[in-house]
Amino acid sequence: MPSTKSPRVLWLTVPSLVWFAVFSVGPLAAMFVIATLRWKGLLYEPTYIGLENIGRVFADPTFHAAVRNSAIQVAVAIPVMIPLAFMLGYHLNTKPRGYRVLSVLYFSPGLISISMTGMIFYGVLSPNGGVNGLLRGIGLDSWATAWLADPSTALATLIAIDLWRGVGWTAVLFAARLASLPAEVIEAAQIDGAGRLRTMWQVAFPMVKDYVRTLAMLQFLWTLFTSAALILLLTKGGPGTSSTTLSYLVYAKAFSQRDLGYSQVVGVVLLLFGIAGMFLIRALLRSPEEDSR
Amino acid sequence: MRKSKGGLLATVLSWSYALLLAAPLYYLVVSALKSNIEIFTRPFALPAQWLWENFGTAWRTADLGRALVNSVLISGVAIVVTLCLAVPAAYALARTDNRLARMITGTFSAGFLIPPFAALIPTVVLAIELGLFGTREFQMLFLPASALPLSVLLLTQFMRTVPPALVESAALDGAGHWRLLTRVFVPIARPGVVSVTILQLLTFWNEYLFSLTITGTAPDVRTVQVALPTIVADATNLGVLAAGTVLAVLPVYVAYSIMNRRMQEALTAGAVKG
Numbered sequence: 001m002p003s004t005k006s007p008r009v010l011w012l013t014v015p016s017l018v019w020f021a022v023f024s025v026g027p028l029a030a031m032f033v034i035a036t037l038r039w040k041g042l043l044y045e046p047t048y049i050g051l052e053n054i055g056r057v058f059a060d061p062t063f064h065a066a067v068r069n070s071a072i073q074v075a076v077a078i079p080v081m082i083p084l085a086f087m088l089g090y091h092l093n094t095k096p097r098g099y100r101v102l103s104v105l106y107f108s109p110g111l112i113s114i115s116m117t118g119m120i121f122y123g124v125l126s127p128n129g130g131v132n133g134l135l136r137g138i139g140l141d142s143w144a145t146a147w148l149a150d151p152s153t154a155l156a157t158l159i160a161i162d163l164w165r166g167v168g169w170t171a172v173l174f175a176a177r178l179a180s181l182p183a184e185v186i187e188a189a190q191i192d193g194a195g196r197l198r199t200m201w202q203v204a205f206p207m208v209k210d211y212v213r214t215l216a217m218l219q220f221l222w223t224l225f226t227s228a229a230l231i232l233l234l235t236k237g238g239p240g241t242s243s244t245t246l247s248y249l250v251y252a253k254a255f256s257q258r259d260l261g262y263s264q265v266v267g268v269v270l271l272l273f274g275i276a277g278m279f280l281i282r283a284l285l286r287s288p289e290e291d292s293r
Numbered sequence: 294m295r296k297s298k299g300g301l302l303a304t305v306l307s308w309s310y311a312l313l314l315a316a317p318l319y320y321l322v323v324s325a326l327k328s329n330i331e332i333f334t335r336p337f338a339l340p341a342q343w344l345w346e347n348f349g350t351a352w353r354t355a356d357l358g359r360a361l362v363n364s365v366l367i368s369g370v371a372i373v374v375t376l377c378l379a380v381p382a383a384y385a386l387a388r389t390d391n392r393l394a395r396m397i398t399g400t401f402s403a404g405f406l407i408p409p410f411a412a413l414i415p416t417v418v419l420a421i422e423l424g425l426f427g428t429r430e431f432q433m434l435f436l437p438a439s440a441l442p443l444s445v446l447l448l449t450q451f452m453r454t455v456p457p458a459l460v461e462s463a464a465l466d467g468a469g470h471w472r473l474l475t476r477v478f479v480p481i482a483r484p485g486v487v488s489v490t491i492l493q494l495l496t497f498w499n500e501y502l503f504s505l506t507i508t509g510t511a512p513d514v515r516t517v518q519v520a521l522p523t524i525v526a527d528a529t530n531l532g533v534l535a536a537g538t539v540l541a542v543l544p545v546y547v548a549y550s551i552m553n554r555r556m557q558e559a560l561t562a563g564a565v566k567g
Binding site: 010011012027096098106107111114115121126168196218247264 | 333435560
């Protein structure tokens with residue numbers, strides 16, 4: 001919208017830019033500085049030690065476990081979540097019987113905070129909780145286990161919670177996006193005799209591919225970065241290091257083990273992982289034509 | 294819709310997943326009215342005896358009354374600050390189309406992608422430096438910053454829908470930026486303002502890690518999200534914990550039941566803008 005006095009009006013963006021710089025960009029930049037310090041807890045004076053922290057972090061088996069766990073977490077969660085959510089979103093968009101109930105349920109995890117999700121699953125997964133009760137009820141007693149306290153199930157359980165929250169919510173988003181497509185295209189495909197699967201993957205999917213890519217990137221970043229909260233509430237990274245992710249390691253090193261330099265080296269690694277993953281997703285889901293809106 | 298094999302499969306899958314979503318919520322609600330023994334022995338049955346006192350116990354144990362006030366205060370102030378910062382910025386960006394404006398938009402787009410968690414620890418340091426560690430005030434200032442990228446981008450989109458002719462005629466009448474903003478742009482972009490308000494209020498209300506580490510767990514400042522997990526102890530009364538969780542989730546569900554269409558629009562708009 002051209003206007004003669006427009007360049008000056010950009011002054012109005014200054015307060016928000018200053019705010020953003022102080023509270024968001026500043027801390028992000030400070031991370032790189034803190035990564036070069038020996039800093040034993042927030043109440044102590046830091047000293048500069050350069051790249052020494054990096055060597056310490058990369059030699060630490062806990063860090064290796066965290067890299068592995070984070071890689072498993074995103075490599076399982078995202079490829080399961082996105083296609084499943086797309087299919088459910090497509091289904092939701094065909095307005096099947098009871099779709100209102102479905103969409104309210106799918107939407108629910110988006111309303112419940114991470115700390116409440118943690119508390120819900122604390123009960124559901126406790127040794128005498130709902131999941132084990134259900135397994136015993138149907139005669140699978142031997143499957144019952146302390147899901148969060150068993151090293152072989154802790155990480156898988158956390159990933160399952162990621163999926164529990166993420167799939168439905170993402171499906172609602174896909175449904176909203178698909179609803180904005182011209183209905184004739186899909187109808188035309190069906191009249192041409194294209195089956196449901198073909199219509200879904202060969203007609204609808206390419207039309208929203210850029211949106212699939214956006215949601216895949218967002219879910220990837222959120223899963224990678226914010227797993228600390230749920231882990232803090234449910235497993236504290238354990239047993240051992242079996243559910244320690246990079247995100248939780250950043251938190252734990254800073255607040256429980258009072259090693260801020262270490263924590264922020266991991267923070268930088270996490271950021272680089274995030275950026276690398278984003279480029280990977282972008283490359284994998286490149287839209288065939290630029291005009292695919 | 295023509296029924297087909299694929300359709301049947303989709304129906305089965307979609308309802309199985311719905312059941313999977315509903316089961317923990319059902320378990321939560323029935324547990325809220327039971328004793329530990331009953332939760333353990335009859336996990337999915339309706340309570341034999343309805344223990345309403347679980348709610349009272351949870352309310353007192355976690356001091357939820359004060360926590361609710363803190364949450365309302367923090368979310369309320371933060372949303373006002375967010376709108377005061379984002380609305381003028383969006384107005385400026387909607388009215389300008391040059392390199393600088395595109396650069397500013399680009400900055401916010403990049404900021405939208407990076408989850409705030411990335412800079413949690415330096416943010417704690419910032420709070421200490423500002424002398425605001427352990428206070429509600431820091432969250433009131435910080436949360437708007439984390440909300441700015443998405444808020445500005447969404448509001449700009451809505452403000453771009455203002456017809457240029459309307460702006461010109463108002464400008465001919467001698468309207469300045471303030472009049473244009475309050476009389477023309479905000480009224481036309483109202484659905485956007487509503488969406489941003491709902492979306493960010495929910496985000497602020499649900500925020501956990503920053504509240505935990507910066508505002509902290511002191512009963513006089515902590516939010517609901519921080520207060521509730523303090524019920525967890527070595528011998529947790531799971532019924533009380535479930536009752537507390539129900540109480541803490543309830544405000545959001547009440548809001549959702551009153552304006553579910555609006556809320557769904559707001560939250561999907563938030564993610565559609567990538």
